[in-house]
Amino acid sequence: MRHADILKKLSLAEKCALLQGATTFGTWPNERVGVGSLEFSDGPNGVRHQAGAADHLGLNGSEPATCFPTAVTVANSWNPALGERVGAAMGEEAAAQGVGTLLGPGLCIKRNPLCGRNFEYFSEDPYLAGKMAAGYVRGIQSNGIAACPKHFAVNSQETRRQASDSVVDERTLREIYLTAFEICVRESDPKSIMSSYNLVNGTYANESPHLLKDILRGEWGFGGAVVTDWGGSNDHVAGVRAGSTFEMPAPGLGSVRELIAAVKAGTLSEADVDERADEAIELVLATRAGVEGAPASFDVEAHHRLAREAAAAGCVLLKNEGSLLPLPPSVKVALIGDFAKTPRYQGAGSSAVNSTKVDSLLGLIDETDLSLVGYEPGFERHGGKNESRREAALDLARRADVILLCLGLDEIAESEGAERRSMRLNENQVELAHAVSQVNPNVVVLLSAGSAVETGWVADARSILYCALGGQAGAGAALDVVSGRVNPSGKLAETWPVRYADVASAESFPADALAAEYREGLYVGYRYYQTARVPVAYPFGYGLSYTSFSYADLELSEWDVSFTLVNDGPRAGTEVAQLYISKPDHAVFRPEQELKGFARVELEAGQSRRVTIELGDKAFRYFNVRTNQWEVEGGTYELRVAASADDVRLTGHVELSGTGAPDPYEGVDVRPYETADVAHVDDAHFAALLGHLVPGGAAEIGCNMCFRDLNHGRSPLFWIVWLVLRTIKNSSERSGHPNLNVLFIWNMPLRALAKMTNGMVNMRMVDSLVMEIRGFWVIGLVRLIVEFVANLVQNALLSRKIAAASQPRSA
Numbered sequence: 001m002r003h004a005d006i007l008k009k010l011s012l013a014e015k016c017a018l019l020q021g022a023t024t025f026g027t028w029p030n031e032r033v034g035v036g037s038l039e040f041s042d043g044p045n046g047v048r049h050q051a052g053a054a055d056h057l058g059l060n061g062s063e064p065a066t067c068f069p070t071a072v073t074v075a076n077s078w079n080p081a082l083g084e085r086v087g088a089a090m091g092e093e094a095a096a097q098g099v100g101t102l103l104g105p106g107l108c109i110k111r112n113p114l115c116g117r118n119f120e121y122f123s124e125d126p127y128l129a130g131k132m133a134a135g136y137v138r139g140i141q142s143n144g145i146a147a148c149p150k151h152f153a154v155n156s157q158e159t160r161r162q163a164s165d166s167v168v169d170e171r172t173l174r175e176i177y178l179t180a181f182e183i184c185v186r187e188s189d190p191k192s193i194m195s196s197y198n199l200v201n202g203t204y205a206n207e208s209p210h211l212l213k214d215i216l217r218g219e220w221g222f223g224g225a226v227v228t229d230w231g232g233s234n235d236h237v238a239g240v241r242a243g244s245t246f247e248m249p250a251p252g253l254g255s256v257r258e259l260i261a262a263v264k265a266g267t268l269s270e271a272d273v274d275e276r277a278d279e280a281i282e283l284v285l286a287t288r289a290g291v292e293g294a295p296a297s298f299d300v301e302a303h304h305r306l307a308r309e310a311a312a313a314g315c316v317l318l319k320n321e322g323s324l325l326p327l328p329p330s331v332k333v334a335l336i337g338d339f340a341k342t343p344r345y346q347g348a349g350s351s352a353v354n355s356t357k358v359d360s361l362l363g364l365i366d367e368t369d370l371s372l373v374g375y376e377p378g379f380e381r382h383g384g385k386n387e388s389r390r391e392a393a394l395d396l397a398r399r400a401d402v403i404l405l406c407l408g409l410d411e412i413a414e415s416e417g418a419e420r421r422s423m424r425l426n427e428n429q430v431e432l433a434h435a436v437s438q439v440n441p442n443v444v445v446l447l448s449a450g451s452a453v454e455t456g457w458v459a460d461a462r463s464i465l466y467c468a469l470g471g472q473a474g475a476g477a478a479l480d481v482v483s484g485r486v487n488p489s490g491k492l493a494e495t496w497p498v499r500y501a502d503v504a505s506a507e508s509f510p511a512d513a514l515a516a517e518y519r520e521g522l523y524v525g526y527r528y529y530q531t532a533r534v535p536v537a538y539p540f541g542y543g544l545s546y547t548s549f550s551y552a553d554l555e556l557s558e559w560d561v562s563f564t565l566v567n568d569g570p571r572a573g574t575e576v577a578q579l580y581i582s583k584p585d586h587a588v589f590r591p592e593q594e595l596k597g598f599a600r601v602e603l604e605a606g607q608s609r610r611v612t613i614e615l616g617d618k619a620f621r622y623f624n625v626r627t628n629q630w631e632v633e634g635g636t637y638e639l640r641v642a643a644s645a646d647d648v649r650l651t652g653h654v655e656l657s658g659t660g661a662p663d664p665y666e667g668v669d670v671r672p673y674e675t676a677d678v679a680h681v682d683d684a685h686f687a688a689l690l691g692h693l694v695p696g697g698a699a700e701i702g703c704n705m706c707f708r709d710l711n712h713g714r715s716p717l718f719w720i721v722w723l724v725l726r727t728i729k730n731s732s733e734r735s736g737h738p739n740l741n742v743l744f745i746w747n748m749p750l751r752a753l754a755k756m757t758n759g760m761v762n763m764r765m766v767d768s769l770v771m772e773i774r775g776f777w778v779i780g781l782v783r784l785i786v787e788f789v790a791n792l793v794q795n796a797l798l799s800r801k802i803a804a805a806s807q808p809r810s811a
């Protein structure tokens with residue numbers, strides 16, 4: 001124990017009280033022993049610190065902060081050192097605002113392009129996601145405060161997000177969904193981590209001894225605090241027992257009473273409470289100096305410049321026919337597209353930042369050498385026809401040399417709390433692109449979107465610059481690339497499939513039932529497309545430059561590869577060289593190739609450099625479900641140095657003796673996984689992969705029943721609640737402005753009422769509601785009233801007890 005001296009001064013109630021929030025973002029303090037309240041704040045791409053009314057959905061205002069590009073953008077830079085600088089700046093702003101723990105970065109794996117929160121996550125690849133996240137954590141924590149990587153683990157859909165059960169085999173869990181966290185924890189030592197809302201194989205992530213005790217704390221040596229997602233705690237007793245520290249946001253004293261009762265009943269050991277309290281105290285004390293010593297302000301302009309640099313580094317040049325870009329000075333440019341004036345630069349939900357300022361293309365274009373002939377919005381931002389806008393845009397296009405056509409997804413297309421409805425841009429944008437290209441073919445599309453989109457319109461653009469979500473300074477960054485001040489070097493951190501139907505999980509995502517079955521196993525992103533030989537629009541790791549690079553003279557060993565990289569094009573540039581590992585003669589099925597290293601190399605025109613990429617301890621490993629540990633298969637490995645997953649430039653081979661483990665799938669029929677024929681895996685094969693039957697299960701009437709399922713209950717009162725919620729939800733969606741609050745409640749289980757109402761509702765009251773829904777209307781209601789009163793009285797008594805214990809003791 002790091003704080004045994006403090007712990008011994010605390011009563012059981014006081015220790016339990018330390019393990020939860022007292023306000024939406026603040027933990028329970030105990031000033032008597034010098035443990036203050038720790039302030040959490042979102043988030044992954046800037047600080048969303050709410051001094052006034054606080055919420056976890058980004059609904060109320062927050063203090064101004066720099067809105068950095070979102071994770072999808074910075075990931076495209078493949079530059080953990082840049083992530084570290086962004087993290088350092090965010091951490092500085094957080095500390096300046098009194099925030100001890102910043103809730104980010106988000107490093108969930110992008111399993112499917114339609115996940116509404118993909119913009120907050122780095123990649124479909126765990127190696128890249130882990131490296132980027134580690135950079136952010138190092139940067140944030142360099143300010144003496146804590147980072148809180150999230151959401152641990154297997155959290156890849158928003159539908160039913162607080163009660164969805166991710167059913168995944170152990171190998172996929174380890175190799176795809178945990179490896180990013182493993183890299184992050186081992187390489188950056190985060191002081192805290194956020195458990196995810198969902199269950200993993202039938203157990204809430206926050207209550208999973210396998211995830212929290214065995215793997216996170218045991219194997220990876222994590223010594224920090226585990227924080228529940230907001231309203232994500234199901235049973236605090238089970239959480240504390242499994243290794244979860246803080247229940248957030250403000251569950252009230254009901255949770256404290258549950259912990260005390262469990263200790264008294266012997267179902268929770270006081271040693272577990274002590275360990276968790278020790279972690280809680282450590283987080284508070286370890287971040288205190290960072291917060292107290294922080295200057296109250298930060299350099300707004302310097303952070304804006306950094307945001308611009310990061311956004312430019314994250315721009316990916318997808319197409320550049322006839323080297324239309326960069327544009328020469330004085331070229332007559334038409335700015336077309338609503339996003340040129342009102343940029344789409346961040347996502348919606350808990351990550352939404354109140355930016356210190358927001359640049360637009362229209363506002364900044366005068367600072368360039370380009371000659372603006374005019375601006376036209378061209379289309380309705382949220383879809384729908386507008387003939388006059390279209391005609392005006394075409395008139396303008398005729399008068400220009402080049403059109404900067406700003407397309408993208410609108411704010412409602414990607415948000416926390418809901419999935420994207422499709423991978424397409426609004427039809428009015430696609431039509432406009434075609435019409436514009438007919439009157440003037442010199443179209444440069446500047447695309448703003450937080451995740452992959454279908455690009456059936458590619459022929460209507462000579463150049464496409466994917467700007468992702470560039471943050472508050474994204475417009476300047478786009479102009480830097482367009483004008484050639486910055487030579488693009490971003491490479492896609494996720495594959496862009498030709499069409500949504502090509503995604504391995506297309507038909508099962510999002511799972512509407514309780515179980516989200518990860519039937520595709522390891523075959524996520526390029527691991528699927530390449531192994532199953534599905535052509536893609538733009539491969540993982542792809543991105544063009546204004547210069548060109550060649551690769552030569554490969555030397556390799558089982559520890560590293562070296563090669564010579566030459567900038568053989570006309571200007572200085574940066575190449576992201578990637579290292580993939582393949583095992584053509586494998587016995588244990590595996591993806592065609594996997595990313596195991598990369599290097600960003602800056603070269604002047606004509607310059608060359610010897611580059612070395614180390615292989616590290618994860619290069620050859622796979623998780624063997626029979627030995628239940630990482631193993632290495634013996635034999636020949638092909639090492640591929642590549643400019644993208646589809647553009648291998650150099651290959652070599654190494655022989656490894658391997659660990660000699662038995663084939664984990666011997667005698668098991670896992671044929672779909674041998675060929676990546678995983679788009680429609682049947683129950684038998686999925687069960688073979690899982691090692692047990694596919695769990696069934698419909699939503700039951702219980703405390704984990706979601707509001708969206710109340711129509712299946714037996715209470716007319718709750719049918720009305722359901723109807724009202726559904727009506728608001730549907731009408732808000734039709735109006736184009738989804739109501740995040742209602743969406744949250746729609747996917748929320750009943751028990752969250754007891755976890756988010758600061759003590760007004762407790763679990764016994766939730767049980768009474770469940771009785772009501774089961775059809776015991778009178779008993780349920782009477783019990784509810786009795787429990788309500790009992791809760792009030794018990795809260796008052798316990799709060800007096802804790803307060804009394806917390807008074808400084810006189811000598």
Ligand code: BGC
Nearest residue numbers: 042055056057103229230350
């Ligand atoms: C989100 C978290 C966020 C938390 C606090 C939750 O709804 O899932 O990512 O950090 O709210 O705002």
